[in-house]
Amino acid sequence: MIDATNDGPVTDAPDHDPAAFTDGQGAPILTAHRAGLLGCRSCGRVWPEDHTTCARCGAKLVPPDRRGLAAVWAWLITGMIFYIPANLLPMMTTQSLGRSTDSTIIGGVLVLLDHGDWFIGGVVFAASVLVPVGKFIAIIWLARMAGKPATVEDAHTRLHIYEVVEFIGRWSMIDVFVVAILAALVQLGFVAAIKPGPAAASFALSVAFTMLSAQSFDPRLIWRGLPLHTRKDH
């Protein structure tokens, strides 16, 4: 299914030519990889290819190849597995006047919509359903497209999607926080009491694993698919 060792089509072959620095107008751009160097993803320092850690910030130096995608897939699949019980099991249990009701994520959204709270219902639906599922799809797509041939426009689109995925990941935690606050606050004995359900934990784990997956994705792979020359006249 996933060939993690194949480095994809070689469009970014090493080419030691200092004159290849860009003039900013579409001339070929020299990447660290092409120059036989390794860039640090944490602080930007550049090192010879045989270095394994950055001597400035101490981060591990990773070459931009498809081997790193194995971690992306592993975290992503774990995140997707945890997302299943997060939707099927109850997120919280409400006890009110002797009646006890379980509510799932979707159930909670439906209750909000039922009360006419369209906006808040929409926020919760977006944070707990649209965003996680969208993230799964976006990461799968990015990981499959990584290193494949692309035009400059394609690469910019992919980078945008990556940035959105990276930015939006944390926001899925909203529903877990809501459950935690409600469970702490609504402890009025017989009148009303709310208990957290197992789905809260698996949802939190799903979000965390998906965040790790997005963090393991190396955006430099997006650009490896670009041809050496970005214009036909070169």
Add this chain to the structure above:
Amino acid sequence: MLRQDAYDLTTGAGLIACPRCDALHVEEELSVGETARCVRCGGVLARPQSGAFTQIIALAVTTMVLVFASVFFPFLEISRMGLGHGTSLFGVAMALADGAMAPLAVALLGLVVGLPAVRALLLVYTLWPLARKRPPYRHAVRAFRLSEQLKPWSMAEIFIIGTAVAMVKVAGLATISFGPAFWAFVALIFVSVANRSFMCSTTIWDALEDAGASTDGREKVEETKPA
């Protein structure tokens, strides 16, 4: 634009690679207010701000005070039919703390207040000597890298949105009033937004390097230049 003598393509000295797309750039000292953008993907490489270190230290200390306040003061209070119940952030975590949910409680408390506080502490540790033009403390490099790694996991602002949603859910059921900790938290969000606008990690890495943090002997561009 290129200074032929200022970089070395075999050792990488004096060069910067864009972390998003790997494009090589010749490192230059930027003046305050300038922004360096990647020629290939357009991402911001560096954006130094005037007096940024002092500002970040001030904001980090503010963050620590606010976090302390938000943990121990009452956060929200609920009342219905004469029954009242208040909770602090500790209470929120403790509500989950019985039984199998305990790890989740610890994780949530960590994400919401622990990480912002730890990050603030690490930033002060890194920047305090730099702001006073002294050599950095031991392990400052490790402290700053840890702070950078923790960045995506600190979730204070998401917690506030979560509070708003919880308010709406309870609104029909009972009356809610906000405690001082809630407002401390709202202030924390603004502080962290302000902090983000002053933070430029490239500048901090450069400053750490220039101020003599342990590197393998390579200093900034000007000093590696052959005479």
